[in-house]
Every structure is written in structure tokens, then in C-alpha cells.
Amino acid sequence: MSVSALVRITRPHNAVVAGLTALLGYLIATGTLTSPSLLLAVVVVLVTAAGNVINDVYDIEIDRINRPERPIPSGEISLRGAKVYTVALFAGGIALAALTTPLCLLIALINSVILVAYAVWLKRTPVFGNIAVAYLTASIFLFGGAFAGIEGLIRNISLATITFLATVAREVLKDAEDVDGDAAGGARTLPMIIGIQGTGVVAFACACGAVAASILPIGDWWGLFYLIAIGFVDAVILFGASRGLRCTTPDCVRESGATSILRAGMFAALAVFAIAAVM
Numbered sequence: 472m473s474v475s476a477l478v479r480i481t482r483p484h485n486a487v488v489a490g491l492t493a494l495l496g497y498l499i500a501t502g503t504l505t506s507p508s509l510l511l512a513v514v515v516v517l518v519t520a521a522g523n524v525i526n527d528v529y530d531i532e533i534d535r536i537n538r539p540e541r542p543i544p545s546g547e548i549s550l551r552g553a554k555v556y557t558v559a560l561f562a563g564g565i566a567l568a569a570l571t572t573p574l575c576l577l578i579a580l581i582n583s584v585i586l587v588a589y590a591v592w593l594k595r596t597p598v599f600g601n602i603a604v605a606y607l608t609a610s611i612f613l614f615g616g617a618f619a620g621i622e623g624l625i626r627n628i629s630l631a632t633i634t635f636l637a638t639v640a641r642e643v644l645k646d647a648e649d650v651d652g653d654a655a656g657g658a659r660t661l662p663m664i665i666g667i668q669g670t671g672v673v674a675f676a677c678a679c680g681a682v683a684a685s686i687l688p689i690g691d692w693w694g695l696f697y698l699i700a701i702g703f704v705d706a707v708i709l710f711g712a713s714r715g716l717r718c719t720t721p722d723c724v725r726e727s728g729a730t731s732i733l734r735a736g737m738f739a740a741l742a743v744f745a746i747a748a749v750m
């Protein structure tokens with residue numbers, strides 16, 4: 472069990488981005504960053520890492536088909552070792568969350584339960600799995616805002632709504648890409664029920680909802696820079712989601728690049744939010 476495998480199984484790219492997103496949530500809610508708020512990032516990194524590891528523990532059959540290079544299917548980390556690792560990461564994240572605020576601790580506990588439920592069962596249920604990941608992603612902004620109390624959480628609800636809708640769009644298209652491996656692993660996902668093309672329509676509708684929410688004058692920190700910059704990001708997100716509209720097979724969705732374009736648009740949106748928040 473190498474250090475490299477222990478790092479890779481946590482998917483550090485999205486754990487770290489998730490942690491930075493929590494800081495962005497606090498920054499947007501309060502207009503500032505403080506040393507104690509850095510704890511938010513550590514909590515989210517640890518909980519997200521734990522969620523990614525337990526995801527691979529329960530996805531071993533699916534990943535043998537879809538992602539054989541991952542640390543568990545490739546044999547770099549044992550199943551038992553991964554389970555112990557998961558407990559350590561969750562314990563660390565929740566212990567540190569206890570040093571934040573009661574509201575943040577509550578969100579961290581709820582999210583930890585949802586991450587376990589997602590890995591064990593929700594992921595294999597139609598729609599509920601997509602909603603779980605979309606809530607978890609959107610909740611990072613709520614978690615960051617909650618460090619400033621219920622007012623901070625409420626201030627970030629619009630941002631969380633945008634993120635929720637965009638993430639649903641990308642997650643259902645990811646399911647469309649993975650439909651063969653998911654079926655082999657006993658999962659039942661949205662594309663299996665409404666088809667690949669129907670899933671493309673759902674994804675595009677969610678992306679349109681996210682775009683509409685991103686330009687509604689809800690946030691009072693949304694100046695001219697934000698509206699111009701988010702317009703470009705919205706165009707990327709709509710283009711990405713539209714790529715899935717014409718597909719009827721998993722290969723077509725993969726080759727369309729829809730999920731990669733959506734991910735790029737979502738990360739670009741984070742940059743726009745960060746710049747707009749400090750301007």
C-alpha cells in the first residue's frame with residue numbers, strides 16, 4: 472500500500488477543490504477570510520476524501536469494468552485497508568468539524584451519512600444518487616456560509632441552487648456514459664429508465680435552470696464583471712449540456728465530451744465567483 476495510492480484513492484483534485492470551495496462559500500457570505508475559517512477547508516478535504524474512498528470500496532465490481540486502474544481494483548490498496556482508511560478520514564473530518572460551529576458540524580455529520588448511503592446504496596438507485604451528489608456539491612457553499620451563522624448559510628442558498636442544478640446535469644450524463652458498467656454492477660440509473668436521449672434532455676433542462684439562476688439578480692455582490700464573466704461560463708455550460716442532446720448511446724455521450732465541458736464550465740464558474748466576491 473503506497474503513499475501514492477493512498478493519495479490517489481482520495482481523488483485529491485476534487486477533495487482540494489471542494490475544500491477551497493468551502494472557503495469561497497465563507498468569503499462570499501462574509502466578504503472576508505479569517506484564520507479560523509481555514510479549518511473549513513480541512514474538514515471538507517477530509518470528508519470528501521473519505522467519501523471518495525468509500526465510494527471505491529463499494530464500487531469495486533463497477534470499477535473493475537469502468538475504472539480498472541483505480542487503487543482497489545488494481546490491487547494497490549486492499550478492501551480492508553480502504554475501509555480502515557475511510558473510518559480514519561471521516562473521524563478526522565468530523566472531529567475537526569466539532570471545532571467549527573454547531574451548524575457546520577451538523578452539515579458535516581449529515582454529509583458524512585449521505586456519502587456512506589451514496590456508496591452503499593443511493594448511487595445504485597435512479598435519480599436519488601444524482602440528487603445526493605448534487606446536494607453534497609451544493610452543500611459546500613452552505614457549509615462555508617454556515618461558519619458565519621444561519622445568515623451566512625441563507626446568503627449562499629442561491630449559489631447552492633446553481634451548483635445543485637449544474638451538478639445534476641453532469642451526474643446524469645456521467646451515468647449515461649457508465650450505463651454498461653453500472654448495469655453489470657446491479658445499479659439502476661436514470662438512463663436505464665428513460666434512455667440515453669431522455670437523459671440528455673434532463674441534463675440540458677437542469678443546465679438551463681442553473682444558467683437562469685446564475686443570472687437572476689439575487690446576490691447583491693453580483694456586479695458588472697460577474698454578469699459578463701458568468702455569461703461566458705453559462706455559454707460553455709449550455710454548450711456542454713447540448714452536446715448530450717443528440718446522443719442515443721454511451722459511446723456517443725463519451726465522445727461528445729459533454730461531461731468534460733460541463734466540468735470545465737463548473738470550475739470556471741468557481742473562478743468567476745471567487746473574483747466577483749473579492750472585487
Ligand SMILES: CC(C)=CCC/C(C)=C/CC/C(C)=C/CC/C(C)=C/COC[C@H](O)COP(=O)(O)O
Pocket residue numbers: 482484485486488489492608611633634637681682685701704705708734736737738740741
Ligand atoms: C450555471 C453555472 C454558473 C453553474 C456553475 C455551478 C458551480 C459553481 C459548480 C461548481 C461545482 C464544483 C466544481 C464544486 C467544487 C467541489 C467539487 C470538487 C465537486 C466534485 O465534483 C467536481 C468534479 O466534477 C469531479 O470530477 P469527476 O471526478 O470527474 O466527477
Ligand SMILES: CC(C)=CCC/C(C)=C/CC/C(C)=C/CC/C(C)=C/COP(=O)(O)OP(=O)(O)O
Pocket residue numbers: 485489514515518519522523526530578579582586589594604607608610611614
Ligand atoms: C461540506 C462537507 C462537510 C463535505 C463535502 C461533501 C462532499 C463530498 C462534496 C463534494 C461532492 C463529491 C465529491 C461527492 C463525492 C461522491 C462521489 C465519490 C461521487 C462519484 O461517485 P461515482 O458515481 O461512483 O462516480 P465515479 O465513477 O467517479 O466513481
Ligand SMILES: [Mg+2]
Pocket residue numbers: 526527530
Ligand atoms: Mg465510483
